[in-house]
């Protein structure tokens with residue numbers, strides 16, 4: 001819907017072209033049978049700290065906070081490379097994506113994710129760790145009003 005609006009948004013909100021995530025498959029393989037060089041990798045969870053998914057998220061600039069938790073110790077852990085993709089699937093059009101800026105929060109293992117929900121509707125946020133020693137992925141959906 002609203003092609004003109006999208007055009008405008010593409011210009012003013014740093015919206016970048018649709019990028020299909022190259023690998024959506026989550027690592028579900030068992031770590032015990034991993035014969036590759038990845039045997040030193042440990043799994044992490046990426047939890048959403050704020051906002052509460054039940055909360056109403058408003059259109060525009062927003063900040064999410066995520067926390068990376070080591071699955072073994074259940075403790076927050078700082079990671080080298082957290083990647084977050086923010087997108088809105090559009091019917092009959094290319095998926096909208098938004099730029100993301102990630103900054104460490106005050107506590108180790110917590111990260112501020114700054115982005116822009118440039119339109120009302122459902123936005124998908126996919127967080128991924130690219131750290132060579134840790135592996136994890138999480139996705140959240142926000143119903144932006």
Ligand SMILES: [Cu+2]
Pocket residue numbers: 088090096119
């Ligand atoms: Cu849209």
